[in-house]
Amino acid sequence: MHYQNWINTTPFYLTQYGATYLGDALELLSQIPDSSVNLVMTSPPFALKRKKEYGNVSARKYVEWFLPFAREMQRIVTDDGSIVIDIGGTWIKGQPTRSLYHFQLAITLVETLGLYLAQDFFWYNPAKLPSPAEWVTVRRIRVKDAINTIWWFSKTPYPKADNRNVLKPYSDSMKSLLKNGYHAKKRPSGHDISDNFTKNHGGAIPPNLIELANTDSNGTYLKACREAGIKPHPARFPHGLPEFFIKFLTDREDIVVDPFAGSVVTGEVCEAQQRYWLAFELIEEYLETSRFRFPEITGTSSGQLGLFQKKAKNEPLSP
Numbered sequence: 001m002h003y004q005n006w007i008n009t010t011p012f013y014l015t016q017y018g019a020t021y022l023g024d025a026l027e028l029l030s031q032i033p034d035s036s037v038n039l040v041m042t043s044p045p046f047a048l049k050r051k052k053e054y055g056n057v058s059a060r061k062y063v064e065w066f067l068p069f070a071r072e073m074q075r076i077v078t079d080d081g082s083i084v085i086d087i088g089g090t091w092i093k094g095q096p097t098r099s100l101y102h103f104q105l106a107i108t109l110v111e112t113l114g115l116y117l118a119q120d121f122f123w124y125n126p127a128k129l130p131s132p133a134e135w136v137t138v139r140r141i142r143v144k145d146a147i148n149t150i151w152w153f154s155k156t157p158y159p160k161a162d163n164r165n166v167l168k169p170y171s172d173s174m175k176s177l178l179k180n181g182y183h184a185k186k187r188p189s190g191h192d193i194s195d196n197f198t199k200n201h202g203g204a205i206p207p208n209l210i211e212l213a214n215t216d217s218n219g220t221y222l223k224a225c226r227e228a229g230i231k232p233h234p235a236r237f238p239h240g241l242p243e244f245f246i247k248f249l250t251d252r253e254d255i256v257v258d259p260f261a262g263s264v265v266t267g268e269v270c271e272a273q274q275r276y277w278l279a280f281e282l283i284e285e286y287l288e289t290s291r292f293r294f295p296e297i298t299g300t301s302s303g304q305l306g307l308f309q310k311k312a313k314n315e316p317l318s319p
């Protein structure tokens, strides 16, 4: 497939629909031709107060750090393409107030780069633990922060999108309405909504609040990490998150790129949905263990798994 020839280094591994590459996303993105990718679906490292193991940059410097990546994303997406960025908020160090960094990022991408904010989404994760402990569980002056913002940017005001591909099952009350009919009544606004209500559209139009616990659906990957004695990636997508945007914004055989791929959930979803995909990741251990998601290629391991197992057990690395 032509897209696998875009990058001039050897892929870390290939699947039927995708390819992973070990390296800096900025360098790898720069090798992708202009206007060739339908969707960038990603979760970059966030600007967290406490540094995560893969190195987050501070909130203040975040926008400056992200801008070159965003320029590449804007260059590679098609005119009807989209860039979906999952980004968590953060607290100002030492006080119970919030950083504005992810809003500053959205404003800069629109005002400086000329991207469009097609819609803002919120990922509500009911399994999030209460933090920061000082404000939430000790002093009890803030509540649990349980949402991530997801910015959906586009290159033009009319990116390809079809909400009929992501309909939710109707609620029980809607099902009975469809079965028993609706007795026409005008709303206080004067609208007569009876006609729309009696038609079965195959499901309800989803809202921009996506409720998903990230404890779901990483089962096979987690089990394989446990069996290998290796720590799983600490900030994985639940499958449902990339799946929603991939179904909503792309068609079969479109091309999706995740430049900050981590454990390659985006790739796994693309593979199942028959979208071509490229995944970039800086840390070899994450890519090596992401093979667990693709049982058909585990035999082609780079041989580094043993090294990561030794590291996890604090064993000496030389034989």
Ligand SMILES: C[S@@+](CC[C@H](N)C(=O)[O-])C[C@H]1O[C@@H](n2cnc3c(N)ncnc32)[C@H](O)[C@@H]1O
Binding pocket: 023, 024, 025, 026, 042, 043, 044, 045, 046, 054, 233, 235, 236, 237, 238, 259, 260, 261, 262, 263, 264, 265, 266, 280, 281, 282, 283, 286
């Ligand atoms: C929030 S995690 C992504 C997790 C991913 N969505 C998943 O489901 O597993 C961000 C990832 O970006 C990687 N990363 C950070 N800077 C990078 C860079 N310059 N190039 C490529 N990957 C990078 C980190 O190592 C980390 O794994």
